[in-house]
Amino acid sequence: MVRKLRIAGSLRSVRARILASILLVTIAGMTIAGVAAFLLQRERVMSTIDTKLTNTVDALRFIAAGGQGSNEVPATVSDFLTLAMQRVLPDHNESTVGLVDGAPAFVPSSDLSFRLDEDEKFIALVTSLADTDNVVMGTVNAEAGQLRYVIIPVRLDGDDTVGHYVSAYNLDAEVEAIADSFRTYAAIAAITLFLVGLVAWGVAGRLLRPIRTLRDTAARITESDLSERIEVVGSDDVSDLTATVNDMLGRLEGAFISQRRLLDDVGHELKTPITIIRGHLELLDPEHANDLAETRELAIAELDRMTTLVSDIALLATSQTPGFVNPIVCPVSDLTRSVYAKAKALSTKHQWVLAETAELTALIDVQRMTQAWLQLAENAAKYCPQGTAIEIGSTPSVDDGELFIDLWVRDHGPGIPVNQLERVFDRFMRSNEGRGVDGSGLGLSIVTAIANAHDGRAFAINDHRGGTKMVIRIPRGSRTGTGEDPLNG
Numbered sequence: 001m002v003r004k005l006r007i008a009g010s011l012r013s014v015r016a017r018i019l020a021s022i023l024l025v026t027i028a029g030m031t032i033a034g035v036a037a038f039l040l041q042r043e044r045v046m047s048t049i050d051t052k053l054t055n056t057v058d059a060l061r062f063i064a065a066g067g068q069g070s071n072e073v074p075a076t077v078s079d080f081l082t083l084a085m086q087r088v089l090p091d092h093n094e095s096t097v098g099l100v101d102g103a104p105a106f107v108p109s110s111d112l113s114f115r116l117d118e119d120e121k122f123i124a125l126v127t128s129l130a131d132t133d134n135v136v137m138g139t140v141n142a143e144a145g146q147l148r149y150v151i152i153p154v155r156l157d158g159d160d161t162v163g164h165y166v167s168a169y170n171l172d173a174e175v176e177a178i179a180d181s182f183r184t185y186a187a188i189a190a191i192t193l194f195l196v197g198l199v200a201w202g203v204a205g206r207l208l209r210p211i212r213t214l215r216d217t218a219a220r221i222t223e224s225d226l227s228e229r230i231e232v233v234g235s236d237d238v239s240d241l242t243a244t245v246n247d248m249l250g251r252l253e254g255a256f257i258s259q260r261r262l263l264d265d266v267g268h269e270l271k272t273p274i275t276i277i278r279g280h281l282e283l284l285d286p287e288h289a290n291d292l293a294e295t296r297e298l299a300i301a302e303l304d305r306m307t308t309l310v311s312d313i314a315l316l317a318t319s320q321t322p323g324f325v326n327p328i329v330c331p332v333s334d335l336t337r338s339v340y341a342k343a344k345a346l347s348t349k350h351q352w353v354l355a356e357t358a359e360l361t362a363l364i365d366v367q368r369m370t371q372a373w374l375q376l377a378e379n380a381a382k383y384c385p386q387g388t389a390i391e392i393g394s395t396p397s398v399d400d401g402e403l404f405i406d407l408w409v410r411d412h413g414p415g416i417p418v419n420q421l422e423r424v425f426d427r428f429m430r431s432n433e434g435r436g437v438d439g440s441g442l443g444l445s446i447v448t449a450i451a452n453a454h455d456g457r458a459f460a461i462n463d464h465r466g467g468t469k470m471v472i473r474i475p476r477g478s479r480t481g482t483g484e485d486p487l488n489g
Contacts, residue, residue: 022197023196023197023200030193049174050148052094060165077156082106090112094168096168097123098154100162121142126166130164133153137150146172151165152164210238210241226249226256230242255320274306319453328366331360333358339373346374349387351387352389355393356395357394362405362476376447380409392409407472407474413467418462424444451473
């Protein structure tokens with residue numbers, strides 16, 4: 001239960017992290033876009049204000065020249081400032097004032113959003129910065145807010161009065177319009193962010209649904225039931241993951257069933273020698289030397305059989321681990337001749353025949369494949385009549401357009417019942433008609449394990465001429481390997 005809750009919490013955390021990541025990226029994008037747009041608009045406003053202030057200088061020069069088609073040329077500074085206040089009307093969020101000898105003397109007759117002449121600190125600053133020959137521009141914090149101003153000197157021939165025309169824009173008021181727009185943007189962004197969060201939460205939940213199903217499936221799986229599978233919906237990466245997990249569950253189910261069968265079979269097989277040894281020990285008469293010797297020999301024989309069984313079981317367990325086979329490029333004909341030479345030593349009571357040899361190379365673990373091939377030869381020698389021929393060969397074969405290599409042993413014994421052909425390579429499978437009576441019952445299972453490790457399979461067929469042909473069929477090049485051919489030095 002603790003594990004299930006931990007997994008559930010982890011899934012919720014993953015969903016929350018996905019949502020948080022999307023929201024953080026969205027917030028960052030919206031913030032960067034908003035700030036960049038605000039600064040750009042503010043810079044445009046500043047540029048526009050500077051342009052208007054510069055145009056004011058041109059307008060005053062126009063007035064000083066008498067105006068368009070007018071002979072009304074101001075004679076004194078006071079006349080000039082009077083005309084300027086009449087003709088140059090302040091813009092929205094703009095105010096002007098005319099200074100004579102540093103003191104406010106003229107203001108426009110129109111309504112102003114703020115008054116420069118009433119701000120003593122601003123007038124003092126302007127008076128200190130004013131130049132009698134050059135236009136001065138700047139920005140200052142005043143009572144009305146942050147102001148962008150221009151100070152234009154006014155000098156006329158014949159008048160010694162020092163005059164200045166001062167115009168200023170309230171930057172705070174100008175930028176406030178932009179700020180209102182971006183407050184609206186922020187509200188819309190917040191709504192958008194909420195909608196993005198809802199969509200992201202739903203999408204994340206849909207994408208993680210197969211993982212939640214996997215969690216629930218894993219929780220329902222028990223040692224007695226591994227058949228549960230997850231429904232695959234769609235064709236995205238998560239669906240591929242679901243299919244992969246289903247394949248994994250199938251392999252786990254197969255491994256569990258195989259393991260349980262092996263344990264059941266081993267328990268059954270070990271019962272017999274243990275029972276035999278126990279029975280003879282219970283009936284042993286220590287006073288009779290012959291009885292003692294016979295029991296000793298029987299116990300050693302049964303223990304040897306159990307040792308062989310345990311070794312075979314260990315080999316089968318090893319066959320499921322990586323590195324069980326280490327294939328190299330091997331000439332199949334050389335391997336065939338090598339196995340034939342070794343098989344002849346298995347029995348001197350049979351005629352060993354080297355039949356066809358495949359003149360091909362393949363990726364084969366020579367040691368393991370020799371072990372499997374000799375197991376087929378030993379099985380044939382054990383169960384076919386003395387004096388009969390046992391053939392060993394290798395031939396190429398084609399199945400579904402793919403090239404395979406068959407490594408086979410053919411005997412002329414009693415054959416295998418048709419209903420047992422498909423099961424002859426199962427663990428502890430023994431025929432009722434003279435094949436597989438002795439031994440651990442795992443020899444042909446080991447052959448299957450080695451064939452499977454080479455991406456192949458092992459099977460048996462009854463030859464129409466009598467006897468049985470046992471085959472290890474492997475693909476020619478399904479595995480990769482490097483190394484020298486041990487058969488050729």
